[in-house]
Amino acid sequence: MGRSPCCDKVGIKKGPWTPEEDILLVSYVQEHGPGNWRLVPTNTGLQRCSKSCRLRWTNYLRPGIKRGNFTPHEEGMIIHLQALLGNKWAAIASYLPQRTDNDVKNYWNTHLKKKLKKFQPAMELPQMAQVCLNKTVAGSSSTIATYASSTENISRLLQGWMRASPNICSNQSAINESGGGDLMSNEHFESILWFENMNNVAWEKSACGSTTSKGGFQDSGNDDQFSVEITQEMKQKTGNNSKFYPSFSSLEKWLLDDSCAGQVEEMNQSIELSPIF
């Protein structure tokens, strides 16, 4: 197993993608849909390994990707989801459907880590997360921004195709439908993205009791049971196949629970005074 051997082949190009390569890849995916990446270099003539093609598509060319500055709302979500889930960038990005895991990861490493470092000695991460959420939810009355990027046009070109191909990326297609081709509001996204009527018994049960000073669930004595509950529910809800993460509203509920607030007040003041947020 291990690394894919295709990347070691002689003649495999590395480095930045050219617009010509992008067009080749986009055209191919338009025709065949994403997936079967192994065949992409062969069928397109691209001098790239399949992995590279997949990455380029998912992180850059896929329609519906929002690029550019993160809104305070997104920032807050990342902070508290990171506190909850750890460095599970794919999981975190799934709550921010317009952002890729790579994007979220980069943003965390370059921006948020530094920001939070300032507060780390004063407050543990879950508390920080709660503060951030309180702030962002309070101020989240639509923070829609318009983003420009070099690839936005390519993405735009694909919007129409995605609408015409409901079997491909159906979720994104639905998003495009309902958004009329424009970028959607965060609220709209949240409303359609996650399993709407889910009863997250396990998450709600967990409440504050299972948090630890480390900011995750894994260190708590109750966590094994908690994990089992989550896992069972995941299997039930997803038929053992797809990825499952608890709905944002559940996380929000947990984070906003008053009994968790504790030392948050103090931190809030600190943040109010800080130029960071």
Next chain:
DNA sequence: AAGGTAGACAACCGCTTCCTG
């Protein structure tokens, strides 16, 4: 104006997980 430095982010590497025969 030129060189140095830091920040941002695209892309790669390699490990893990999933799927299929």
Next chain:
DNA sequence: CCAGGAAGCGGTTGTCTACCT
């Protein structure tokens, strides 16, 4: 159940750009 291949994921690196001296 097992092995091999493909895809997913997170960590890291490389490169470009903006800013500073």
